Amino acid sequence: MNLKVKLLVTIAVETNELTRRYGYRVALRKVTLNFSKSGIQGLFGSNGAGKTTLMRVISTLLRPHGGFISVMGFDPQEEPEEVKKRIGLVGDKPLLYEELSGLENLRFYSKLYGLQAEFFDSQVEDLAKRFAINTWLEEPVKNLSTGLKKRLDIVRSLLHNPELLLLDEPFSGLDKDTTEDFWEYLNEYRNSRTTIVTTHNLAFGAALCDEYVTLRKGVVVGQGPIAEFDQTL
Amino acid sequence: MTSGLSAALAIAKKDILTQFRKRFEVFSMFLFALIAVLAFSFAVVTGGAVPQEIGSALLWVIIFFTGMFGFAPIFLSESETGTLRGLATAPIPAWSVYLGKVIYGFFLMALVEIFLVPIIMVLFGFSLLNDAPLALATLLVGTLDLAAVGSMASALTMPSESKATVFPLVYFPTATSALMLLIEITKIIVLGPGLVPVLLIFEILLAHLIAMLTLSASVFHFALSP
Numbered sequence: 087m088n089l090k091v092k093l094l095v096t097i098a099v100e101t102n103e104l105t106r107r108y109g110y111r112v113a114l115r116k117v118t119l120n121f122s123k124s125g126i127q128g129l130f131g132s133n134g135a136g137k138t139t140l141m142r143v144i145s146t147l148l149r150p151h152g153g154f155i156s157v158m159g160f161d162p163q164e165e166p167e168e169v170k171k172r173i174g175l176v177g178d179k180p181l182l183y184e185e186l187s188g189l190e191n192l193r194f195y196s197k198l199y200g201l202q203a204e205f206f207d208s209q210v211e212d213l214a215k216r217f218a219i220n221t222w223l224e225e226p227v228k229n230l231s232t233g234l235k236k237r238l239d240i241v242r243s244l245l246h247n248p249e250l251l252l253l254d255e256p257f258s259g260l261d262k263d264t265t266e267d268f269w270e271y272l273n274e275y276r277n278s279r280t281t282i283v284t285t286h287n288l289a290f291g292a293a294l295c296d297e298y299v300t301l302r303k304g305v306v307v308g309q310g311p312i313a314e315f316d317q318t319l
Numbered sequence: 320m321t322s323g324l325s326a327a328l329a330i331a332k333k334d335i336l337t338q339f340r341k342r343f344e345v346f347s348m349f350l351f352a353l354i355a356v357l358a359f360s361f362a363v364v365t366g367g368a369v370p371q372e373i374g375s376a377l378l379w380v381i382i383f384f385t386g387m388f389g390f391a392p393i394f395l396s397e398s399e400t401g402t403l404r405g406l407a408t409a410p411i412p413a414w415s416v417y418l419g420k421v422i423y424g425f426f427l428m429a430l431v432e433i434f435l436v437p438i439i440m441v442l443f444g445f446s447l448l449n450d451a452p453l454a455l456a457t458l459l460v461g462t463l464d465l466a467a468v469g470s471m472a473s474a475l476t477m478p479s480e481s482k483a484t485v486f487p488l489v490y491f492p493t494a495t496s497a498l499m500l501l502i503e504i505t506k507i508i509v510l511g512p513g514l515v516p517v518l519l520i521f522e523i524l525l526a527h528l529i530a531m532l533t534l535s536a537s538v539f540h541f542a543l544s545p
Contacts, residue, residue, distance in 0.1 A: 145408050147544055166544070171410035181405030183333065185340040190333075197329040198409035200322075226340075242405075 097156075098123040098250055098280040099144055104153035106139055113139040115304040116153065121297070123158075124277055128295030128312065129284040136304040137284040141254045144282070145175050158250055171199070174248035176256050180239035184228040188219065188238045191227060192245060199246040206245070213241040217267055233261045240268060251281040257290070269294065288315075323415035330406070330419025334393075335426055347388040348431045355381045356435070360442040368444025375505035378439050382432065383465065383498055389427040390469025391476070391486045393420050394542075398477045406543070413540035417470060421532070424466035432458060450508045457508070457521065461501040464528040468494040471535040474542040493531075500524040 099121040106114040114136045121127040131137050142148040143155060146162040146169055155161070160168040175181070182191050189210070196206040214220040217237040222230060230238065236259060243251065251272075257265050272281055272294070285291040291298065298315050300308040308316070338345060359377050363369045369377060397403040406416050436458065440446060447454035472489040479485040500520055507517045 147404060147407055149544055166540075167410045167412070170408055173408065175404070175408050177401070177404065179401035181402050183337060183402060184400070185337040186333070190336070194329060194333045195405065195409070198326055198406070198411055200410075 096123055097121070098127070098158060099282065100154075100156045101140075102154040104140075104143065104155055105151050106136075106143055106148060107151050113304050114143070114150075117301070117304070117306055118153075119299045119306050119309055121280065121282055121299070123280050125296035126272060126276055126281045126283060126294055128291040128298040128315075129282055129301065130286070130288055130291050130298055131284075131301035132286050134303070135286075135301040137286075137301055138254055139304075140301070141175075141177075141252050141282070141284060145173055145252055146170060171246070172249045173252055174243035174246065174250070175252045175254075176240055176243045177254045178258065180227075180235045181242065182227045182235060182239055185226060187226050188223040188230070191238070192223075192242060195242055196245055201246060209245050209247070210241070213244055216271065217241055217264070232259055233264050236260055237264055237267075249279060251279060253281060253283045255284055255286075257285070257287075323412045323418070326409070326411040326415040327418035327422060330416060331422035331426065334420070334423035338423075338427065344389050344392055345427060345430060348385050348427070349434070351388055352381055352385045352431055352435050353438075355384070356439055356442060364443060371445055371509055372506065374443050374445040375509055376502045377443065378436070378505060379461070379498055379501045381435070381439070382428070382462070383494065385431060385435070386424075386428055386465045386469050387487065387490065389431075390424050390466065390473055390490065391482075393424055393470050393473040394477050395473060395482055403477075403543070413543050414536035416543065417474070417536050417539040418532075420470040420473075421463070421466050424470050425463050428462045428466055432462060445509050447505070447508055449511055453517065453521070454505070454508050457501060457504050457524070460521075460524055460528055461497065464497045464501075464524065464531060465494055467528060467531040467535060468497065471531070471539075474539065477542065497524065497527050497531075500527065 097120050102118050103116040104114055104118070105112065105116055117136070117140065129137050129140065139148065143150050144157055144162070146166045149163060157169045158172045162169045183194070186194070192210055193206070201209070210223075214223060217240060219234060219237045219241065222234055222238070227235060227238065256268065260268070275281070276296070283291065283295060292312060292315055295312050298309065298312055299306060359381070363373065363377065394403065397406065436447070469490055472486055472493065475489050476482050476486045500523055504517055504520050504524065
């Protein structure tokens with residue numbers, strides 16, 4: 087197996103001197119990192135470190151201004167649809183339509199992802215039960231509490247069974263029960279799915295993740311197995 | 320992987336369903352259109368009819384400005400609630416998002432026109448029935464053209480901090496050429512066919528629509544991932 091093929095097999099996200107600016111402000115400065123395939127990968131850093139910008143570049147929402155990026159073996163600029171069908175994204179705001187019910191939201195996204203009706207039904211039944219929203223699916227999203235919206239948004243992101251789950255501060259605003267349910271779910275799929283989690287809560291990230299990358303002011307200041315993670319950095 | 324067209328239809332259906340539940344844009348459009356028609360009918364109608372030369376201009380100017388209330392929020396609401404990221408990260412071509420919004424904008428405008436055009440014909444005392452098929456085709460193509468321009472203008476307005484100011488700056492100049500053609504075709508229909516080669520003007524209008532749709536669709540990925 088040549089080196090390139092080996093990289094595709096073992097690396098979920100690879101960047102080399104990745105740069106992204108907002109006007110004159112550099113959000114990512116020549117970021118070079120690897121996120122392994124499978125396991126839970128932590129992207130740590132304080133507010134403004136560039137975590138969300140990197141997540142947006144990975145998820146094709148932002149174009150880089152320089153450098154190289156590969157997501158699940160594909161270039162997000164050249165083959166965005168190949169990347170998009172492999173990722174699930176949970177951000178700070180739920181990607182849900184307030185006027186529609188939970189089920190209508192899920193059905194809408196299932197059409198965008200081209201899911202078969204039978205697969206959709208089984209996914210909704212399984213995920214809604216697991217995240218305890220099955221009794222709330224007919225309710226308009228605008229009537230749901232923040233925690234229920236977050237649960238529904240997590241179900242939405244998992245509907246198409248993504249290979250790479252991108253979680254941008256996923257536990258902020260979550261109650262204890264939802265956090266535990268989600269934590270348990272992530273653990274269950276630890277070996278069969280790649281999950282990248284951003285957090286500024288380092289103790290929390292250290293307990294959850296297998297590997298880590300730490301950003302500070304858009305620069306990588308540390309990466310490696312979580313056993314080597316130094317919270318004082 | 321779903322096809323671009325079925326994704327566009329799903330997006331349009333979702334927007335129509337949302338609109339039927341909140342009714343905000345469609346209500347604003349109806350209200351503006353009704354006030355404009357009443358104001359013009361008081362100001363311009365003499366002897367039960369407007370001068371035939373200006374009736375068609377009034378019709379399309381009202382439709383043009385009514386469209387602003389429907390087209391401006393097409394992408395702004397998605398941008399403000401964050402749901403645009405859901406569309407942008409779905410494995411569908413960028414043009415399908417644009418096309419879905421154009422279909423929705425067309426539906427919204429057509430819904431208003433179904434009531435607006437007969438009211439205008441009665442209050443302004445002019446008829447489009449001299450050439451009903453061409454009048455219908457002009458309304459369809461014209462509305463689709465305005466929806467195509469309005470949707471793109473709404474998308475281009477998203478990054479701006481002064482959205483209310485920027486939208487007309489994009490929408491007005493881009494849609495004005497279509498507006499001129501629509502007024503001209505409608506004037507010929509009202510005054511009576513055969514005065515000038517109306518089909519030639521209609522073909523230019525069709526070309527404008529196709530150019531707007533293809534140009535906007537081909538660059539729309541820049542609006543979704545800046």
